[in-house]
Amino acid sequence: MVTKAYGAYAGDKPLEPIDIERRQPGPNDVQIEIAYCGVCHSDLHQVRSEWGGTIYPCVPGHEIVGHVSAVGSEVTKFKVGDTVGVGCMVDSCQRCISCDDGEEQYCEHGFTGTYNFPTQDAPGHTLGGYSQRIVVRDRFVLKVSHPAEQLAAVAPLLCAGITTYSPLRHWNVGPGKKVGIVGIGGLGHMGIKLAHAMGAHTVAFTTSESKREDAKALGAEGVIVTRNPEEMEAHAGSFDFILNTVAASHDLDAYTRLLKRNGTMTLVGVPEHPHPTPDFSSLIFKRRSIAGSLIGGIAETQEMLDFCAEKGIVADIEMIPVQKIDEAYERMQKSDVRYRFVIDSASLAA
Incomplete structure (x- = not known):
C-alpha cells in the first residue's frame, strides 16, 4: 500500500516528501499507524551517509509509537486499536543462540534494522518511522501502556531508553550502588532518570556548569563538571558503575580512575x-573493566517500557512537524535540543 513518508535520495540532499510502499500484513504481521517518531542522532548519521553504506532512498526513524490498524491471521498478542511501539529492530534469524536467549540485538546472523537493512519488501531495504504507517513482524512489536498524553515522549524510549536501560540492568544497578552517567543528552538524560528510578545514587558528568541544575532536575543526586580537576579527583575510586553515553572520541582514563575495584x-x-588507547595499568591493578552495550532484546525492551510506565518515566522532548527535520538535524549537531526531537506524524498529511 502507498504510504506518505519523508526521506532523502542522497546524502547531500535535504529530506523531502516521498511515497513508499508498505506490504500488506502477512499472517504474523502487525500494521501500525504511526503517531510519533523520535529523532535519533543515528538517523542523521545514516541519512547523511556519514557512516557509509546508506541505501537510498533512505527513510530514517526507529523510535516509533502508534496504533494497530490491522493484524495477520496468526497474531494473538495484538488487536486493532492497541497502542504499540517499534524500536531499532524489525526481525532477526530467530534460530541462533543470541535469539534463543532473547538477545536479538546480538543475532549471530545480524538483526534486521528498522531502516537501511536488506528486506524482500520494495525497494529492497527497510524504510523507517518518518512515515504514516509501518508493517512489522509481531515478535518485534511492543505494548505501550503509558497514558495517551505521554505517547510522544514515550517514542524515544524505543532507542534512547533501552540503550541506557539494558546496561544498567545487566550490571545490576540499584540501591547501594554509586552510578555515574557521562553526558546529558538524548541518551544521558534517560540514563539519569533510569538509574535514579532503580534506586542508585546517581551522579551526572557534564562539561558544562550550566547543566548542573538540569542534571539535578532529571534525578541526579550529584553533578561533576569534568573540566574541574578537583571535582573529578574528589570522586576517585568511588563508582561501582559508569555509563558513558558520549559518542565523541575522548580520554577514557579520566573516568576509569573513578571506578572502585x-x-x-x-x-x-x-x-x-577511535578513543585514545586507555591506560591498562589503571584497569589491571584494580580489576576494572571497560565494556560496551547495544540496545536490548525485545523482552528486555518490553520490560523497560513497563518499568517506565510504572515509574512515570518518559523522555524530555521537543515536538516538531516532519517538515522541520533538516532544521532539527542542524540543531542536533549543535546540541540545541533538550533532549530529544519527536516528529508529530500527523504533519505527514499536510
Missing part, C-alpha cells in the same frame, strides 16, 4: 574516530 564503565556511544 571491580568497577565497570560501559560505553554506548560509537565515536566517529
Whole structure:
C-alpha cells in the first residue's frame, strides 16, 4: 500500500516528501499507524551517509509509537486499536543462540534494522518511522501502556531508553550502588532518570556548569563538571558503575580512575574516530573493566517500557512537524535540543 513518508535520495540532499510502499500484513504481521517518531542522532548519521553504506532512498526513524490498524491471521498478542511501539529492530534469524536467549540485538546472523537493512519488501531495504504507517513482524512489536498524553515522549524510549536501560540492568544497578552517567543528552538524560528510578545514587558528568541544575532536575543526586580537576579527583575510586553515553572520541582514563575495584564503565556511544588507547595499568591493578552495550532484546525492551510506565518515566522532548527535520538535524549537531526531537506524524498529511 502507498504510504506518505519523508526521506532523502542522497546524502547531500535535504529530506523531502516521498511515497513508499508498505506490504500488506502477512499472517504474523502487525500494521501500525504511526503517531510519533523520535529523532535519533543515528538517523542523521545514516541519512547523511556519514557512516557509509546508506541505501537510498533512505527513510530514517526507529523510535516509533502508534496504533494497530490491522493484524495477520496468526497474531494473538495484538488487536486493532492497541497502542504499540517499534524500536531499532524489525526481525532477526530467530534460530541462533543470541535469539534463543532473547538477545536479538546480538543475532549471530545480524538483526534486521528498522531502516537501511536488506528486506524482500520494495525497494529492497527497510524504510523507517518518518512515515504514516509501518508493517512489522509481531515478535518485534511492543505494548505501550503509558497514558495517551505521554505517547510522544514515550517514542524515544524505543532507542534512547533501552540503550541506557539494558546496561544498567545487566550490571545490576540499584540501591547501594554509586552510578555515574557521562553526558546529558538524548541518551544521558534517560540514563539519569533510569538509574535514579532503580534506586542508585546517581551522579551526572557534564562539561558544562550550566547543566548542573538540569542534571539535578532529571534525578541526579550529584553533578561533576569534568573540566574541574578537583571535582573529578574528589570522586576517585568511588563508582561501582559508569555509563558513558558520549559518542565523541575522548580520554577514557579520566573516568576509569573513578571506578572502585571491580568497577565497570560501559560505553554506548560509537565515536566517529577511535578513543585514545586507555591506560591498562589503571584497569589491571584494580580489576576494572571497560565494556560496551547495544540496545536490548525485545523482552528486555518490553520490560523497560513497563518499568517506565510504572515509574512515570518518559523522555524530555521537543515536538516538531516532519517538515522541520533538516532544521532539527542542524540543531542536533549543535546540541540545541533538550533532549530529544519527536516528529508529530500527523504533519505527514499536510
